[in-house]
Amino acid sequence: MVNTRHDTPILMKSYNSRGLIASSHDSKNNVVMLPNGELYAAVAYSRIHAKIMKSTDKGFSWAEAKSSAYGTSSQGFRAVAALNADGPILALMLNEQTDTLDLYYADFDGVDTYSVERARYTISNLEDDTVTDTTVVADANEGGFSIAYNDNECFVTYVDASANLAVVLASPRTTSVSSATTLNPTNNIFGSIISTICDNDGNLDIVYIENDTNDLLKHVRFTEGGGFGSTHTIDTAGNGNILQNHLSLARDGEGTLCVVWDDWDTSANTLTIKYATSTDNGVNWDVNSLTRTLGHSVYNDAIVSDEISRPNIVGGAQGGFAFTYVEDNSSAVPKTYVRVLTTTDGSTYTLGQEQEIAKNNVPSGVAVVGAKFFRPNGTKLMDISSPDLLRVAYQVGEGDSTTTNDEGGVDFYQELLRDSAYPTNLISDLGTYFLDVVDDKSLLVNVFIAAGPSENIDFYSLGFTGNFTQRYIDAFNKIGTYVRILRYDPDQDNEMNDRSAYGAPTEIEELALFDPVTYSFPSPALTADVTSGYTEQDIRKIHLPPFFHPFRDFVINIGGYLKRTVWLIEYDGNYYELSQVIPRFITNQICFYECNGYVVGPSRDPFSRTILPSET
Amino acid sequence: MVFRFISSDTNKLQSADNIRLESLDFGGMFPADDKTLSFCIGNDDDVVREYGVVASGLNGEIINDVQFSLDNLNYFDSVISSGINPGQVSSPVSCKYTPEVGSVTASGTFLIHVDEFYAGQSTA
Numbered sequence: 184m185v186n187t188r189h190d191t192p193i194l195m196k197s198y199n200s201r202g203l204i205a206s207s208h209d210s211k212n213n214v215v216m217l218p219n220g221e222l223y224a225a226v227a228y229s230r231i232h233a234k235i236m237k238s239t240d241k242g243f244s245w246a247e248a249k250s251s252a253y254g255t256s257s258q259g260f261r262a263v264a265a266l267n268a269d270g271p272i273l274a275l276m277l278n279e280q281t282d283t284l285d286l287y288y289a290d291f292d293g294v295d296t297y298s299v300e301r302a303r304y305t306i307s308n309l310e311d312d313t314v315t316d317t318t319v320v321a322d323a324n325e326g327g328f329s330i331a332y333n334d335n336e337c338f339v340t341y342v343d344a345s346a347n348l349a350v351v352l353a354s355p356r357t358t359s360v361s362s363a364t365t366l367n368p369t370n371n372i373f374g375s376i377i378s379t380i381c382d383n384d385g386n387l388d389i390v391y392i393e394n395d396t397n398d399l400l401k402h403v404r405f406t407e408g409g410g411f412g413s414t415h416t417i418d419t420a421g422n423g424n425i426l427q428n429h430l431s432l433a434r435d436g437e438g439t440l441c442v443v444w445d446d447w448d449t450s451a452n453t454l455t456i457k458y459a460t461s462t463d464n465g466v467n468w469d470v471n472s473l474t475r476t477l478g479h480s481v482y483n484d485a486i487v488s489d490e491i492s493r494p495n496i497v498g499g500a501q502g503g504f505a506f507t508y509v510e511d512n513s514s515a516v517p518k519t520y521v522r523v524l525t526t527t528d529g530s531t532y533t534l535g536q537e538q539e540i541a542k543n544n545v546p547s548g549v550a551v552v553g554a555k556f557f558r559p560n561g562t563k564l565m566d567i568s569s570p571d572l573l574r575v576a577y578q579v580g581e582g583d584s585t586t587t588n589d590e591g592g593v594d595f596y597q598e599l600l601r602d603s604a605y606p607t608n609l610i611s612d613l614g615t616y617f618l619d620v621v622d623d624k625s626l627l628v629n630v631f632i633a634a635g636p637s638e639n640i641d642f643y644s645l646g647f648t649g650n651f652t653q654r655y656i657d658a659f660n661k662i663g664t665y666v667r668i669l670r671y672d673p674d675q676d677n678e679m680n681d682r683s684a685y686g687a688p689t690e691i692e693e694l695a696l697f698d699p700v701t702y703s704f705p706s707p708a709l710t711a712d713v714t715s716g717y718t719e720q721d722i723r724k725i726h727l728p729p730f731f732h733p734f735r736d737f738v739i740n741i742g743g744y745l746k747r748t749v750w751l752i753e754y755d756g757n758y759y760e761l762s763q764v765i766p767r768f769i770t771n772q773i774c775f776y777e778c779n780g781y782v783v784g785p786s787r788d789p790f791s792r793t794i795l796p797s798e799t
Numbered sequence: 800m801v802f803r804f805i806s807s808d809t810n811k812l813q814s815a816d817n818i819r820l821e822s823l824d825f826g827g828m829f830p831a832d833d834k835t836l837s838f839c840i841g842n843d844d845d846v847v848r849e850y851g852v853v854a855s856g857l858n859g860e861i862i863n864d865v866q867f868s869l870d871n872l873n874y875f876d877s878v879i880s881s882g883i884n885p886g887q888v889s890s891p892v893s894c895k896y897t898p899e900v901g902s903v904t905a906s907g908t909f910l911i912h913v914d915e916f917y918a919g920q921s922t923a
Contacts, residue, residue, distance in 0.1 A: 616907025617857035625910040626804045626838065627822040630861060630896060633829055634904045646826015771832050 214557040214576050222557070223248065224576070329389075331381040338387045338405070340379050342372050348391060350405050366403060366411040370395045378432040378442065380498075388465055390417065390432045390442050398426040400444060402465040417442065417459050417468045424448045429491060431506070435498035435567075437529025440465055443494040443506050446472075454481045454490040456508050458524070460532055473522070476537055478513035482552070497556035502567030503532055505600075507540070507554040507575065517550040518542075519577055521604050523567050538604035541577050543739040544596055553578050557597075570605035574598070602739065636766050641732040642773040649772040652729050659728040659775070663694030669758075670733075671749040671790070678742030682790040685749065696726040697754055700779070705786075721782035723759055725752060729773040733764050749789045757782050760789040801844035802915055807837040807891040814841025814888050823911070825896055830904075833897040835871070840892065840913060842883040848915050852892055853877040855912040860902060862909050868893040 214224045222238040237248035331338045336352050343349040347365040370393040381387040385407030393399040398420040404412045420426050430444035443458040459468040484491040496506040503526040512518045523535040541551045554577040565573060576597045621627040631645050643652070669688035677684040703720035727733065735748040750761035759780030767774050781787055804820040811817050823836050842848045853876065854865035866874035871893045880889045894911060 614903035614905045616861065616903065616905050619856040619858070619908040619910050621822075621910060624914065625855065625912045626820065628825065628836075628894070628896075628909050628911060629822060629906070630825045630898070630908065631827045631906040632898045632902050632904050633827055635829060640827075642827060646824065647828075648826065771829055 214555050329377040329379040331379040331387055336385075336407070338379060338381055340377050340387070340389055340405075342377070346371055348372060348377075348389065348403070348411075350387065350389075350411075352407065364405070364410050366414075368393055368401075369414070370399070376426075376430060378430050380432050380434045380440070382434065382438075386464075388432065388434070388440055390430060392426045392430070397422065398424070400426055400430070400442070400459075402440075402442075402461070402468070404465055415465055415468070417461075418444075418446075418457065418470050420446055421448060423450050429493050429495075431494050431496040433496040433498035433504055435503055435526075435529075436500035437503075437526065438462070438464075439498075439503075439526070439529055439532070441496060441498065441504045441506075441524065441532075443496045443508070445490075445492050445494065447490055452481070452490065454492060456492050456494060458496075458506065460524070462530060471534070473508075473534075475510065480511045480515065482509045482511050482517045484552075493553040495553065495555055497565070497573075499565040499567035499573075501565075502526065502569075505556065505567050505573060507556075509552050512539075514547070516548055517552050519551045519554045521554070521575070521600060525567060538600075540575055540600065540604045541579070541596065541598065543603040543741070544598065544743045545579055546741060549579060551577055551579055570600035573600040575600060606739075636768055639734060641734065642766055642768075643730040643732065647768070647771060647773045648729070649770070651769040651772040651774055655729055655774040659694045659696070663696055663728070665692050666695045666697065667691075667753040668693055668695075668761075669751045669753070671751070672736060673738050673740065673746035673748065675738045675740055677740045679740075680742060680744040680746075680791050681788070684740055684742075684744065684746050685790060688751070693731050694728055695752070697752075697780075698724045698726075700724045705784075718786040719782050719784040721757070721759075723754070723780035723782075725759070725761065725778045725780045727776040727778065729775055731776065732766075733761055733776065733778065751783065751789065752780055754780075759783065760787065801842070802848065802850065802913065803841045803843060804911075804913075805839040805841045805888055807839050809839060809888065812888060814843050814886055817841055817888065823894070828896070828898055830898050830900045830902050833895055835893050835895045837871075837891040837893045838911070840880060840883065840889040842885055842887055842889070844915075845885045846917060847885065848883050848917065849879055849881040850883065850889065851877060851879050851914040851916065853912050853914075854894075854909050856908060856910040858907050858909060861896075861898070861907055864897050864899055864902075865909060866895050866897075868895065 214222065224236045224238075235247075235249040237246055329340045331340070339351050339353055341349055343363065343365060345365075345367075347367050349363040349365045351363045352361040368391075372391055372393055377389060377391045379387055379389050387405040387407075388402065389405060390400065390402050393401055400417040400419075401414050402417055403414045406412065425447050426444055430442060432440065432442045434440050440461045441458060443456065446455045446457050448454070456473040457470060458473070459470040461468045481490045482492060483489070484493070492508040492510065494506055494508045496504055498504050502523075504524040505521060506524070507519055507521045509517055509519050519540050520537050521540050522537055524532045525535060526532045540554060545551050554575040556573065556575055567573065574597060579596060619625075619627060633640060633642075633645070633647075636642075642648075668691040670691065671685040671688045674684055674686055701720065701722045705717040705719050707717050733750050735750075737745065737747050739745050751758045752761055753759075759782055761778045762781060763779045765777045767777055781789075783789060803814060803817070805814065805817040806820050809817050820838055823838065825834050825836060828834060840850050840852075852867050854862045854867075856862055866876060867878040868874045869878050869880060869890065869892060871891075874893075874895055878892065880892055883889050
């Protein structure tokens, strides 16, 4: 039984954690979905634990699939997960005390299930046994690595002890990894901040930050068998600016690369979110800045006490890219936003409007500090233009790991982008016309154009009327029967999924025609958990006059439940729920509404049951 | 201005006896639907007048779908109601609106604009 928003977490709670969002400088996905629909998330569960969590119900509930073996380190863990097209998951857990990368993968049993298995090797000391733990990576506290996967192999990219960029090829099913191929950068690599993406042809694209007089954001392509190619500078930080600790790289179905990062002016304390696209495999880049929404301000990460936006990007098979970032809203509450970068031809990209995610599930005063995209059930290819297919996991709460023990912890939830950022409008999207100003030589004429009879509008009051309408009104007056109708409006500020999510009903008396359609003796509900369970089988056909529009409002209440206006009609001692309302027209004139009336009983509770589109 | 818009339901022959029509309302329509409303023009001048009727306004998409007729049979983008004697009311002018499939679904407006001419005056 689920009754509160806490029933749809991606993980229930993670204490003292950098968790899902802040677990890695490479802020790409550590949530992946296998071909059978199972979800796996690799999270830094606390400062000394990393866990692989598993969900078999689209992310609504999670169980631990594997926990890190290390429990005494004071350095911490980070975790990343990635997925190749064949399905295996590879998760890396970094033990920063011993500087080893432990790899796990999902072993397919050949039928339909996976189990999480430890890979046959550990990348010890990041391929360099001669160095001490603290010098293995450039930033001992934030060892940087990134993982990218294609159908054939896995690329692990990291900064080695000599501050070189290193790439190894690994497969969880073999007993060894390749020797590292290294690139000696022109300048020091800053903060081990790396993000990678690969294709199926053995090409690995890497973006990273170098420290020169000014910070440089650079790209280099690594080719399997060919090593590193030329480096290209994507952008140079402004004078006194630094490129902040997160960046994220993705490739879309058109082959375009897009990277998003933070450019922080430390003196002015302003942070600019930038993105750059390349249509020639990283040689040339088109750099753009996001304009901050009026009233919004820079988010200050409680973990690192720095201005940051935690950008995260995903590339779609079609339609371009989508990325998320964090900003303080006009009430100084950190919130996470999404924007799409759409294309139809792979060469011209258009930036969409800023949309807030998670606003229906999270109270307005609670921080939402980052998001990750992951692929929903049943979809092989993501289309950025369809918010039905884009799912995000987001983090609620700071997860401040600088304290010994977070009192509140952080919660992880998930939703489709359409849930709050791009909500589905259940009536036709209305455009706009200009309003004319009448003068002394003109007569003003009003029109209203509706998309079709499926709209949730009052056709009678909007003038879809005529002689036929009047005839049916006359008919109702002659043979109709007055019935008592109750309308229950959903309460946006309620967290519940039952009758209490509605206020007191509005009572209406109206003429109606009431016909039995099917009636059978209640049938035993064989699957019910009590022997007295039964299913009502009493359906009536109800006709309502053309001027009585049983409109419905739809809200997702703060408990995360989609609630609609409920209409009940009282007849002969029973209540019937009005459903499947269909307006009937003759020559585009509204004549009557035809509804099904389902008797309300133990087997049908109109206030809590799942709403089907056909029942509106 | 020496004319007035009058409801086509009028049975009063003198323009001055009729209340000025302030607006028309097509109400709700579906794309490809068509509706026709009519109105009359009352000549408040003391000379014979001709009245050119055309749709105008800010919404070109709507205006393109409006036509007029003097016989409710043949429709044109504009019509001229001629020979209206001083103080008299014209025959009904029909206005038909047929929103195209794919029209923006919203409420909107257009204007029925009337230019008045002396009888015999060139309209060019």
